Each structure stands twice: as structure tokens, then as C-alpha cells.
Amino acid sequence: MDPDEIIRYVVISVFVALVIYALTHPEVLLGEVREDGAPTGGDTDVGGDELARALPSGGLPQRLAEPRPKTASRSRLRDYLLGGLAIGAAGTIVWLIRDYIAEPDRVMVFLLAVGLVAFRVRLGPALATALLSVAAYDFFFVEPFFTFAVDDARYLLTFAAMAAVGAVLSSLTARLRLQTKRALDAEARTTELYRLTHELVGTDDPTDLAMTAASAIQRAFPGDVSVFLRDAGGSDVRVAQCGAPIEPLPRSAGASASDMIVRPRDAEGADELTLPLVGQAGVLGAVVVRGRGSGELGDAQARRLLGTFVGQIALALERTRLSVAHSEAERDAEAERLRSTLLASISHDLRTPLGSVLGSASTLLDSDANIEATVRRDLLRSIYDEAEGLARLLNNLLTMTRVEGGGVRVKAEWQVPEEVIGVAIARLRERRGDRELRVTIDPSIELVAFDGLLIELVLTNLLDNAIKYTPAGSPVEIRVRRGAAGTTFEVLDRGPGVAAEERGRVFDKLYRGRRTEGLPGAGLGLAIARAIVVSHGGTIEVGDREDGPGAVFSFTLPGSSDLPPGDDDLDEVQP
Amino acid sequence: MSDSPVILMIEDERSMRRFLLALLVGHGFRVFEATSGEEGLTLAASHSPDVILLDIGLPGIDGLEVTRRIREWTQTPIIVLSARGLEEDKVRALDLGADDYLTKPFGASELLARVRVALRHAARRASAEADPLIVIADLEIDLAARIVRARGEEVHLTPTEYRLLSLLARYAGRVLTHHQILEEVWGPSARGREHYVRVHMSQLRRKIEEDPAQPQYILTEIGVGYRLRAEL
Numbered sequence: 015m016d017p018d019e020i021i022r023y024v025v026i027s028v029f030v031a032l033v034i035y036a037l038t039h040p041e042v043l044l045g046e047v048r049e050d051g052a053p054t055g056g057d058t059d060v061g062g063d064e065l066a067r068a069l070p071s072g073g074l075p076q077r078l079a080e081p082r083p084k085t086a087s088r089s090r091l092r093d094y095l096l097g098g099l100a101i102g103a104a105g106t107i108v109w110l111i112r113d114y115i116a117e118p119d120r121v122m123v124f125l126l127a128v129g130l131v132a133f134r135v136r137l138g139p140a141l142a143t144a145l146l147s148v149a150a151y152d153f154f155f156v157e158p159f160f161t162f163a164v165d166d167a168r169y170l171l172t173f174a175a176m177a178a179v180g181a182v183l184s185s186l187t188a189r190l191r192l193q194t195k196r197a198l199d200a201e202a203r204t205t206e207l208y209r210l211t212h213e214l215v216g217t218d219d220p221t222d223l224a225m226t227a228a229s230a231i232q233r234a235f236p237g238d239v240s241v242f243l244r245d246a247g248g249s250d251v252r253v254a255q256c257g258a259p260i261e262p263l264p265r266s267a268g269a270s271a272s273d274m275i276v277r278p279r280d281a282e283g284a285d286e287l288t289l290p291l292v293g294q295a296g297v298l299g300a301v302v303v304r305g306r307g308s309g310e311l312g313d314a315q316a317r318r319l320l321g322t323f324v325g326q327i328a329l330a331l332e333r334t335r336l337s338v339a340h341s342e343a344e345r346d347a348e349a350e351r352l353r354s355t356l357l358a359s360i361s362h363d364l365r366t367p368l369g370s371v372l373g374s375a376s377t378l379l380d381s382d383a384n385i386e387a388t389v390r391r392d393l394l395r396s397i398y399d400e401a402e403g404l405a406r407l408l409n410n411l412l413t414m415t416r417v418e419g420g421g422v423r424v425k426a427e428w429q430v431p432e433e434v435i436g437v438a439i440a441r442l443r444e445r446r447g448d449r450e451l452r453v454t455i456d457p458s459i460e461l462v463a464f465d466g467l468l469i470e471l472v473l474t475n476l477l478d479n480a481i482k483y484t485p486a487g488s489p490v491e492i493r494v495r496r497g498a499a500g501t502t503f504e505v506l507d508r509g510p511g512v513a514a515e516e517r518g519r520v521f522d523k524l525y526r527g528r529r530t531e532g533l534p535g536a537g538l539g540l541a542i543a544r545a546i547v548v549s550h551g552g553t554i555e556v557g558d559r560e561d562g563p564g565a566v567f568s569f570t571l572p573g574s575s576d577l578p579p580g581d582d583d584l585d586e587v588q589p
Numbered sequence: 590m591s592d593s594p595v596i597l598m599i600e601d602e603r604s605m606r607r608f609l610l611a612l613l614v615g616h617g618f619r620v621f622e623a624t625s626g627e628e629g630l631t632l633a634a635s636h637s638p639d640v641i642l643l644d645i646g647l648p649g650i651d652g653l654e655v656t657r658r659i660r661e662w663t664q665t666p667i668i669v670l671s672a673r674g675l676e677e678d679k680v681r682a683l684d685l686g687a688d689d690y691l692t693k694p695f696g697a698s699e700l701l702a703r704v705r706v707a708l709r710h711a712a713r714r715a716s717a718e719a720d721p722l723i724v725i726a727d728l729e730i731d732l733a734a735r736i737v738r739a740r741g742e743e744v745h746l747t748p749t750e751y752r753l754l755s756l757l758a759r760y761a762g763r764v765l766t767h768h769q770i771l772e773e774v775w776g777p778s779a780r781g782r783e784h785y786v787r788v789h790m791s792q793l794r795r796k797i798e799e800d801p802a803q804p805q806y807i808l809t810e811i812g813v814g815y816r817l818r819a820e821l
Contacts, residue, residue: 398696405694428784430791432802437811439803453802460791461784467676467812492802 093135097143100127105150112155121172124151125179132184140188144180148173196315203319206234210323214330223334224254227301227327232256235320237306243291243299243331250299262300263288271297274321276311285311289324293332301327363407367400402444406478410538413471417545424468424549428461431494431503438473446481450489459494462501464571468546475539476505476567483509484564500552500572508564512556520556543569594708595619597638599629599655600670601647605693609642612697618704626650633659640707643687645671645678653682660686664714666707670695676812683766683813690764690813706762706819723758725818728797728806730758739797749774750793753786754817757807762819764810790815 104127108120115123124147132140152162156169164170210230217223224241232239238257242250250262263275263286275288285305291298301324305311311320374393377383385393432455439451473492480490488508495502512520521544547554547569554569596618600606606622613620621636623629626647633641641659645652656667669682669690679690688710689703713720721733729738732755737744746754752774757765765773767783775785794801808816 401694428787430787432791432794433787433809434811436802436804437809440808451803453800455802460788470811 090136090139093139094142096135097131097139097146100131101143101146101150103127104147105154109154120155121151121176125176128176128180129183132180133187137184137188140184141181144177144184147180148176151176196313200315200319203234203316206230207319207323207326211326214326217330218334218337220331220334221253223327223330224299227323227330228254228256231301231303231320231323234323235303235305235311235316237311238302238304240302241299241327242302244297253299258304260286260302260304262302274317287311287317287320289320291324291328291331293328293335295335298328298331298335360407360411364404367404370400371397371404407538410471410475410542413468414538414542414545417468417542417549424465426463426465426550428463429466429469431455431459431462431501434466434470435473435492435494435503437470438477441470441474442477442481445478446490447486449481449484449486451477452489452491453493454491455494456496459496459501462571463573464550465546469550469571472543472546472569473503473505475543476569479539479567480505480507480509480565483507497570499570502568502570504566504568506559506564506566508562511558511563511565517556521554540567543567547571593617593619594639595621595636596640596642596704597621597623597629597632597636598642599623599626599632599647599652600642600644601625602644605644605670609700612700613704616701626652626655629655630658633663633665637663638665639711640704641665641667642704643667643669643682645669645675645682653678653685656682656685656687664711666711668703668707679813680766680768683764684768688763702762702819709819710760710763723761725761725806725820730754732758737797740799744796746793746796749789750796753789753793754797757815757817761817764814764816766814768814770814786815 101124104124108115108123112120128140128144128147131143135143149162152164152169152173153160157165207230210227213226213230214223217226220243224243228239228241238260239255240252240260241254242262243253245251252259263277265271265273265275272290272292274290277286287303289301289303291300303311303320311317374397377385378390378393432453435453435455439446439453477490477492484490484507490508491504491506493504493506495504521540544554550571552569552571554567557566557568558564559566596613598606598609598613598620600609600622601624606624610620610622621632621638623632626649629641629643629647630650632638643652643655647655650658652669652671656669659665659667666688667682667686669679669687670693671679671682671690672693679692683690688707691700691703721731723730723732727740729736731737735751735755737746737751737754753770756770756773767786768780770786771779771782775782779785790807791801794804794807797806798804806818808818810816
């Protein structure tokens, strides 16, 4: 048999092997894109490097996160070497025991070697190994020995069979490994999905949610991930990114807003997907994913899974949106309820003084009535007093709605506490009667930062309260002292005090203490006091007096009472 | 009758006008009414009133604008009427040249006191001569000799305290804004340092008031400024 014939046989063998491979991989014949996204033309090493990456053990996410090896050619060379070594070993074994085994058994040893190699390496090296085994067998074990010449034509069939078996083994194991790899990837991604679902439940802020989602997607699909959320103006804003920042792909004309946009692998092997986040009310944003060149995003199953990820994220976003809407609705309902309670309560507090004003005024207007001068004065006095009370109530109401509605800006200025207390006392001059007002201020306190108008209202309300419950003739005390938390203002009365179980509620709007029955008031004063103190970042509370009966209402404004920085030049100005 | 002072009230609320008219006419003033800023400006020019009562919340051109325009040609005292909670408007009106303000709702005695103070200041300005001795109850301020006595005893004031007190005394009964006091006592460079005024005022009170937390002489107009009471 001359070398030409040998070459012909080798060509036939290879052809047979390819035919078998093609039969087991129909997509090659149809020229379809390989499932992992790479075009198949001329590239027959089916996912071999993926398989090589898939096989070493280790934590799945980490392994998935490994960048695609740039050493593909080196690993291919290693595969060929492995094939060569395996055939060398098979040849040596057969050579050593050639006298003890029959001819077909020798072939089997070579096939075994090819099979083992095929299990480890990609199709290319596997086929090369199969051919090498044919060549080695021919060279060493077929007469005439040590040439590629073949005397007996039936060996050609043997060679063809060897090549074919090698090819079949290679392709079968390649498929098996691809499936195994996909199964493992899918499992890892499902794990990630579960984890994401779990994490999303505990997240209420859309930005946190986007961050959680981006890192989960990156763990499942190594590459760059950016998450965009649609703002009120309808434009998508990137709120989270893992890896390099990437922009959403332009939407082609005619594509629906909820369609996934795909950019196939480019020259560098990177492919990109833009997946819109679709909620009930429309598009909430988008997730953009760029693969790392392994073409994984082309895998239909992977895309489906990615779609599930994005669906979960959209659901979670929808949930936060709804929960915000829900709490807003709840707040509105609460405000509405409060308004009606307020109205009901106020109308009572308005009706009584108005009745008195109308009654007094109509009595005075009645020209038939013979009214004594002193009675006349009393009636006028009561009109005046009631109207004044109404003005105070109105002022409280207005301030309440402004403070509650966020309409009040706290205009903190450096104030002298004594001065503001003086204003509050002056305002209550008529109401205090013969109750003495004692003011004690820590002499080290000079300036405290607060809004004078608002804190004056707090003090007026606390003093008004204290005067109301303190018996005539008993003093009401005001103390101002410094503490660790800031400056504390205390108003001490000689009233019945506030029961321990009521202390948490006396500052609630419209709450009237049980011991206040029969006394006028809308339950607004303390609520306003609290709202104002809280808006200053302070605290307000009520306790018992240490020296006998009575309550202490105190509020603390944070901050030192030191002079503002750089303004310590309060010294004299030359006249 | 022609000697009685003329008051122009610029107020859009009918019930308020009725109350003011009854009160002022009852106390011997001659009163002209305007229901809008435009009308008020016309009457201010044609009737040369002695005092103008001006509501800040007027329809059309508001009280602030009316104040600005009136101050372009006359120093006639303007008393601004405003609601509580609008302290910024009051301060703006005062800084624009209004002489005083009243917070609605106010009583008759308050209004009459403000009007009297305004008339007195207008008269003093006309005579271009200040009374060097100011006596308010137990407080005596001798502007010529620079001596202050409280309850019969001389009070020693620092130069700044004296400048503060003499400023308040010259405008006794009238409100002065923090801004105006800062300008007068510390000069324009102290702008924005209202706490200077507060600290020195509190020191001044400790020297002249019996109980500085319940002052009798220097009254705080919270959110606006200070006023030295003209009479007790």
C-alpha cells in the first residue's frame, strides 16, 4: 500500500468521523447559531473551554464569576498534548503486551485511550487523538511495521472504525459535559434567584433594591450590570451598577416598551441585553447586562432565567411603589380623620364662647332692657374676654395646621431665654390673676438658638396650662437650666398633676386629661408645644413636682448656649 | 374742630372700618376712609392726614407698597395693621419707614395709645427739638446730662447700653426693629448680628428693670424688635 493510498484512507476516516459528528449535531448542518451564542462555521470545538471551566470543583457562584480565560489557546495545546500522551501510553502498553493479546484487543486499548481523552478534552483535540491512534496503530502494529504502508486492505475498515468511534465518543461526552455545565449553571442561578427574592422582600427603598438586584444578577451572570429606574420626568436614571457602567440599548422602531433588546456578540465576544422592568402602570426602568464574551447571554435558558430575575425585581419595585402609595393613602385618611375630630372638637369650643358673645351683645342691643351700668360692663367684659379666648384658640389652630403641614420654617436665631419668657408672661397678664410667676434662669445661660416666635408660643401654652390648673394665689414657676442634652425650660404648676398612664398621651392632639374635665380647652396647646419642640430637634415631657403636688412640663432644646462662632466680640462699641 | 388731628385709615374690611371709625370719632379725631391702596394714596396726598392707619393685607397694591410710596414724599406717621404670624411683613413695613404696628385683633386702648405716640413724635419732629428729659414712671433719662435714674437711684450704664436706652427713649412708645437698632448703635457693619441687640438689651434690663423677666419699661415685640413704654 503506497502513501497516496494511506492519505486517501486517512481522509476517508476523517470524513467518516465528521459525518458522525454532524449527524449527532444537526445544527451544524443547518448553519444555526450555537446555543452558547457563537457562530458554528468552522469552529468545531463545541464549548470545550466552557467545559474545561465547568469541571473543576468549587463554589458555583465564584466559578461562574471567573472571567473567561484568555488562555484558551494554551489549554487547547494542553488538550492536544494530553491526547498525544494518552496514545503514547496506549501504544506502550500494547507494545509491551502485544504477544499476549489478540489483534482486536489491541484496537480496544487504543479506543479506550481515545475515549478517556475525549471525556477530558474538547472535540478538536479528541478527533486529533482519534486520528493519532489510527496512525500509531498503523505505524507500530500493522504489517509492515514502522511504516504507514498497509498490506491488508481490511485494516482500512479498522482504521475507519477507530476514527469513527473516537469521534462519536468525543461528541457524546462533549454534549454530556455541556448539559452538566448548564445544569450546574442553572442550579447556581436558581439559587441566586431564590436569594434575590429573599433579599428583595427585606428592601423597601427603590435604590437599595436596584443595588441588591444588580449584584445578584452579576453573581448569576458574570459581566457588567446597570439598573435604571424611571424618574417622575420619564427618563431612566442609573441607580445601581456592578462592573463598568453601561447604557441601555437603543430601542428599534416598532419594538414594544416591554421587549427585551439584544445586541449579539461583537468582535470582542461581548453581548448585551437590555431588559425593561415592567410594572402594572408601565415601564419602571431597565436592567442592562453585558456578558464577558462567553456568549452566555445568548443561551435561551439563561435568557429565560434572566427574564425571571428582572420580573422579580419589577415586582419588588411595584411593591415598594404600592406601599408608598398605601402609606400616603393611610396618612391622608389619618389627616382626614384628624380634621373631622378637630372640627367636631373645635366647633364645641367655638360654640360656647360665641354663644356668650351673642347673648351679651344682644342683651346690650335690646333697647327695651333696663340694664344697670355694672351689668352692662360685665356683659361687655365677657364679650371682650370670650373674643380674646377665641383669638387665642384661632392662633393655636393656625399654628397647629402650619406646623403639622410643614408650613412652618423654624427660624432659629440666638435668643435670650429671659426675654422670650417675658413675652409669654406679658401675654398672660390678664389670665394669671393673682398667681405669682417666678422665673429662675441659670445665670450662665446667655444665648440659646431657637425660633423666638414659636418657642414663645410653646411657653405661652405651657404657662396657660399651668395657670389653668394652679389654684388662685399659688405661684407658677419657670426654670431654665443647662444640661447635657441642651437647655431645659421647666414650667411647674400646683395643679392635680398628670397620672403616670396619661403622660404619654397628654401631648396628643385633642387629648384631654381625665383631671381636666369641666375646664375649657380644645386639647391643642400641648400638641402644638410638642410639634414645635420636635421641629427644633428637642424633646418635651411631663412629670411630677418633687416638692409637693403639681406637674412639671419641661422641654429641652438641643445645642449649647455658647455664642455663635466668630461672634464673641460682643464687647463695647465706642460711643 | 379743624384743630382735631386727621386720621386716614386704609382698610378693606367693613367691620374693621366701622370699629375704627366709631373709636376714633368717639375720641375726637377726624377720620377719612379708604378701602384700597390706590384710594389711600390719593387721600393721603389730598387730605394731608396726621396719622395713617394702614392694613397690610390690602387687595391690589398691598400695605408694603403703599408704605414705600407714601415715604417717597412725606414722613406722616404710618401705623400698620397686621395679623399675627406675619411678623416678617411687619418688620418689612417698619424697615420701609412705617412708624409702628398693631397685631389684629387689638383692643381700643392699644390703638389709641399707638395713635397718641405717633402724633407726639410727629409734633416733636415738626418742632425739631427733643425734650432732653424723659420720665417714664420711676425711670428718668436725662439725654442732655447723660444720666439715667431708676427708682430714684443713678444707674451706671456702659456706653453701648446708654446708646441703646437713649435710642429707645428718643422713640419712646414706638417700636424699633432689630435692624434699626443695630444700624443706629453698632453701625452697618453689624448687619445680621441681632443677638448683639438681645444680649445688651438683657444687660440693660437687669440694670433698670425690677424683674428683667417681667419688664416694665423695655418691652419685647417678639419677632419684630423693642419698644420703650412711653407711659405706665
